[in-house]
Amino acid sequence: MHNSPEFPMLSAIVDDLATQGWSQQAHFLPAALVAALATECRRRAAEGQLNPAGVGRGAAQEVREAIRGDHILWLEPGESDVCDQYLTAMDDLRQAINQGLYLGIEDYECHFALYPPGAFYRRHLDRFRDDDRRAVSAVFYLNPDWQPGDGGELRMFLGDERTHDVQPTAGTLVVFLSAEMPHEVLVAGRERLSLTGWFRRRGNEPF
Template sequence: MRSESPAFPACLSAAAPSHLADGLLDGLTEHGWSQQNIFLSAQLTLELAAECRALAANGVLNPAKVGRGTAQALRTEIRGDRILWLKAGQSPACDQYLQLMENLRIALNRALYLGLDEYESHFAFYPPGASYQTHLDRFRDDDCRTVSVVIYLNHNWLPEQGGALRLHPQGESTQDIAPLGSRLVLFLSADMLHEVLPATRDRLSLAGWFRRRPA
């Protein structure tokens, strides 16, 4: 069974915003991961997807590296996505998305007492055949990342196109989550091994992390 995180109390103390599905935060505490199939509006999903595609077409996205600091290295056999970190004012669509994440940060703190202080996020563009091998999102020398977030931007995704997020919950069967547009996935950064399986078409998402302040 999954080891319990001491950060979570036995019960929730506050209601989440109305756009969050019932049980979303409970699933995070009980299983270490949770999902909501329609988190973004269809319009916002399309706008963010168009922005990601435009950035890719214009060569603005950068090959993602593995490691941290001076140890960062480009290892395409491990990770094949291209990314761009978001910043406030980048576009109206990104600002709307970041406001939703701020609302979610507040909801997580109110319900689960996580002490989340900030959110960081980037576009992630996987061309056909690209993948990301099994890994954890928390660095060994930095425990600030607490809750990982993935939001998918793919219109009319079909199961046979692949590209699933494969979760490896401790002591449980693997869980494959298809990258359907507007879908939100949350999981515990320190505990949840996960990987991205290759797809037969471009795979677009927003990856992010709610972070605590350094100790």
């Protein structure tokens, strides 16, 4: 089992995925790195780099604010040191998931997500109907001093009419099986920042 002093929660995440299909961990990364990621997200937003997110994919993708209202920017390696540190941490998690669950995850994709006040994302699954590459979803929150009345919770639908709400507090990581966990983002009362991504395996598309 891969683990390291910097990321002692990796085995707990893998165990949670195996037993219940999701995991929630507070203080996943150092507070200084979390704050730097939040600053990076706001800087890029101020520069106009984040764009309204669409629903669907490919030619069928369209912006529908009645379904989701966040603005996003995809991360690429080598763009900034702080983002590269985050991508390295997630690659450690990728390796741990592969070693513990044998999911054959090959890569990880993610984007900054900024929800303006009043924005939300209706209930959905992260895996597309015609593309099964997304195996595990990961959401990492960047919001300091978030209060219960600020809204913006991630609501996961666990089955049997059970739900679990995650407050988007800075440093909290939520990981869940992409094809099995319906979820939504409740209305945010103030600006809400996160890094949202997917661990992907080889797809079923023909070569």
